[in-house]
Amino acid sequence: MGDWNTIAVPAQLPDNNIPWYTSAKKMSPSSLSIHVLSSPLPLSESTHSFSSAFCTDENIEQSLSYLNMELTTLGFPSLYADSKGKELHVVSVLNCMNELLQLQRRHLRTREEAETQHLKLSSDMDHLQNCYAKLKEQLETSRRETVGLQERDRQLQCKNRNLHLLLKNEKDEVQKLQNIVASRATQYNHDMKRKEREYNKLKERFHQLLMNKKDKKLAMDVLNYVGRVDGKRGGWRTGKTEARNEEEMYKVLLNEYEQRQKQLLVENAELKKLLQQMKKEIISLLPPQKQKPKEKAEDGNGTVNVLSDVEDDSGEINKENMWELSCDTVREQLANSIRKQWRMLKNHVEKLDNQALHVHSRTLNNSDTISREDHELEVERLQLEIQQCKEMVKTQQQLLQQQLTSPSDDDTSLLLKDCYLLEEKERLKEEWKLFKEQKKNFEKERKSFTEAAIRLGLERKAFEEDRGTWLKQQFLNMTSEPYKFEHVKLQSALSGSSDSDSPLTNFRSCQKKSNNLFSDICQTQHELAKSSSTLLDKTSTYRKPSQVKREKQQKILPSGPVASDDTYSLHMWLPANSCTEHLDNLP
Amino acid sequence: MDFSECFKLSNQLCRFSPDGKCLASGVQYRLVVRSANTLQILQLFTCVDQIQHIEWSSDSQFILCAMYKRGVVQVWSLEQPDWHCKIDEGSAGLVASCWSPDGRHILNTTEFHLRITVWSLCTKSVSYIKYPKACQQGIAFTKDGRYMALAERRDCKDYVSLFVCSDWQLLRHFDTETQDIAGIEWAPNGCVLAVWDTCLEYKILLYSLDGRLLSTYRAYEWSLGIKSVAWSPSSQFLAIGSYDEKVRILNHVTWKKITEFEHPVTVTSPKIVVYKEMEKSPAVETDKLPFPPSRTMASSLFSTKSKYEIVQLPASLHHVKPAVDRANPRIGVGMLAFSSDNCFLATRNDNIPNAVWIWDMQKMKLFVVLEQLCAIQLFQWDPCRSRLAMCTANSRVYLWSPAGCVSVQVPVEGDFQVVSLCWHSTGDSVALTSKENFCICYLEREAEEVK
Secondary structure, eight states, rough: OOOHHHHHHHHHHHHHHHHHHHHHHHOOOOHHHHHHHSSSSTTTTTTHHHHHHHHHHHTHHHHHHHHHHHHHHOOOOSBBBBTOSSOOOOHHHHHHHHHHHHHHHHHHHHHHHHHHHHHHHHHHHHHHHHHHHHHHHHHHHHHHHHHHHHHHHHHHHHHHHHHHHHHHHHHHHHHHHHHHHHHHHHHHHHHHHHHHHHHHHHHHHHHHHHHHHHHSSOEEEEOOOOOOSSSSSOOOHHHHHHHHHHHHHHHHHHHHHHHHHHHHHHHHHHHHHHHEEEEEEEEEEHHHHHHHHHHHHSSHHHHHHHHHHHHHHHHHHHTTTGGGGGGHHHHHHHHHHHHHHHHHEEEEEHHHHHHHHHHHHHIIIIIIIHHHHHHHHHHHHHHHHHHHHHHHHHHHHHHHHHOOSSHHHHHHHHHHHHHHHHHHHHHHHHHHHHHHHHHHHHHHHHHHHHHHHHHHHHHHHHHHHHHHHHHHHHHHHHHHOOOOOOOHHHHHHHHHHHHHHHHHHHHHOOOOHHHHHHHHHHHHHHHHHHHHHHHHHHHHHHGGHHHHHHHHHHHHOOOOOHHHHHHHHHHHHHHHHHHHHHHHHHH | OOOOOOOSSSSSSSEETTSEEEEEETTTTEEEETTTTTEEEEEEEOOOOOOEEEOOOOOOOEEEEEETTTTTTEESSSSSSEEEEEEEOGGGSSEEEEEESSEEEEEEGGGGGOEEEEEESSEEEEEEEEEOOOOOEEEEEOSSSSSEEEEEEEEEEEEEEEEEETTTEEEEEEESSOOOOOOEETTTTTTTTEEEOOOOOOOOOEEEEEEEEEEEEEEOOSSOOEEEEEEEESSEEEEEEEEEEEEEEEETTTTEEEEEEOOSEOOTTTTTTEEEEEEOOOOGGGGGGSOOOHHHHHHHHSSSSEEEEEEEEEEEOOOOOOOTSSSSSOOSSSEOOOOOOSEEEEETTTTTTTEEEEEEEOOOOOOOEESSSSOOOOOEEEEESSSSEEEEESSSEEEEEETTTEHHHOSSSSOOOEEEEOOOOSSSEEEEEEEEEEEEHHHHHOHHHOO
């Protein structure tokens, strides 16, 4: 940025300078022009000082005229009202100033814009340069790679060529060796034959010698000859025996062949049966398809028509038990018909396959996806439901636990009931204790009341005695003074004594109230028990499917009276257990 | 399971008679005939030299003892102990001797396979068959004993001759398209003859009784071919074991391959049960040991117990790398046997010598693999049930049935290494032979049923 500034300032100069010079020539305010000329370079820095130095008290006129000239050259209206330049027109001056200021602002804005543009461009430039460098690098590496690959390719080709050469050599070698082997073999055979001939000659010679020599040792020494196994005597060798032997041999062969033929016949028959069955099945499978090709055939080709005729014929023969015939006559027909039917079946199956594929693809395209979505939704829903159910089960269990500090179990209900009763008893005991305490309190109160009553009675007695004495006195005094007043006082005293009786009655009512409260408590207890038992019933119905399991578990449980520890343990294992069961019960 | 006491024998000569009543064993010069049930000695015959081969006649009346070194065959009769017969092949020498199926003729092969002499016990007649071929299995009789097939070699070409056994008349004579016949074998129905070529080439030919070529089968070329061949008892399948460690099963109608069974080193399929024999030394209770240890005690102490365990799959089997530059390499399927009920096929791949593979022939799949601690010497199916007995040249005998398998220690004093075994014809007992002894192992029927 700094660079730009330094460059930009002199570049501006020439544009400004031209009018400067021209105006100077025209106006020639020597001091000013000198001053101006002397300060073109530090223009930007010293505008302030310059302006302050530009106009002084002495040269107002000159500066005005100069400014006027300058402005007129720049296209502003004249500063003077008249053309002679005597009277300063303030409005125009102000206008000019305003305009100048606006211009200045505009210039500044454009400059800013230019600067930002420049910044942007330079950053772009940087980026592009970077990109360029990177790409250059890439190009370099890829170039290197290609060179490497080319080198490898070349090497491989070289190798390949070598291998080809080797292979060729090997082949040649093999050929050579084979030739050698062959020649050796022939040589070996030749030698063998020669040797064998010699050997044979020797053998012959030996044999002759043996025969000529009449070997005395060559003999059989038998005590007596044994009979033949079959008991017959050996016959002479004649042409007859030879013929008989031949006959026998052929008989043996014939037997063998007959046997084999029989086997083959059986096999054949089975195969034929199979074939027929297959044919039947095919026919039964393809009644509608069979019609169509026939029609087609009638429409199109004569040969196929013939074929179908043939088939019909064979079908007729078939009815006349074709299978007993020799295969030769019907083989071709049979084969043809079978082949044709087979083809039809194949077509049919292919068609079906195609259809199935189509249907499948269609369903895949349309309904299947939806159904899958549905399915997923359903699954989600179900999972949610399961979750809910689980939660419900949990809360139920918690409630159960809260309600019954003793666990409830269907099969162990009796036992559990016992537990429950124990709990209740305990609670009742507590209640009872409370009640007893209350009673004690009441009793205390009663005692105090009775004491108070006794005291009262005593007081009363005393009072009565007092009264008696006082009455006596009064009576003694009455004969003379006011009798009426005394009577009223006695009345009030009597009413006051009746009032003093009320605390005891009060106590009684209080006792009654407490009794009521107790019964109330009892009732609530009872209701609680009832509700819990109903809950138990509910759970028992809920758990029925896994009763077998429970029974097993019951065996594990300690039977008989259950200690509090046991109840605790029961309590402990029940939730987990029931939870798993509920899970089992869930679909 | 009971074991008899053990008896001496030489050259592993121990044979049950075909009727199952007697048991013949050779001890040096002597031939001992025992009752198969009680093992009491019924007869004792003494031969002129050390016996090298014993064979019962088909009617269990005669026993043939061959002494190849002397070129002499002696025949003994069970019914007439006084009766004797001695056949001397003289300077021609003797390399093989066998009964004809009628039990009245003896076929002796002379040295160098010069000829086969047919001696009759009924008449004085002697017949010669010239040009027999020296090969693994050059003579084959049909199961009914009517016909004999013989591999021949004349003028550097292979031939097969078919004889009628009743009068030794040549029935058919035809040349085979083989380089060098390795063996011939009749189908159990007696109508098809399998002829296979030498191991240098994979080629098997099937001939009808009347000499027609029914089919030729070649699985591959150039590498070593057939190693073993077995017919199923029903004649329905022909199993061919070859050097490529596979068994190929041919069917009897088209003589084409039904399937092939591979014998890989690792068993991966989860449906297969792999039993592995595990050895465990018994825990010794030192305080219970008597001070001068008795012999049985000692033997039982030092012998370890073994039992089968089911191995987690995939299981890799112990295998031996064969020497490729040697002749007859130990590779490929060298032993094959169908069970008597056609249901199973037992095989051994020679480069996995400790394993027996049992294949289910109804599903045409591998059923069980048994891996032993030692190399399998021999296995043989029970002639009446699908039960396999195996021996591995140690002191144990192994039995497998579809229900499971057991390893049984032979409770005999001293060292008794079972190198061979043979079933009694009823399948109730097995004769176990070591190099110098034999004993009989009786299998209880009830136990078998329970198992």
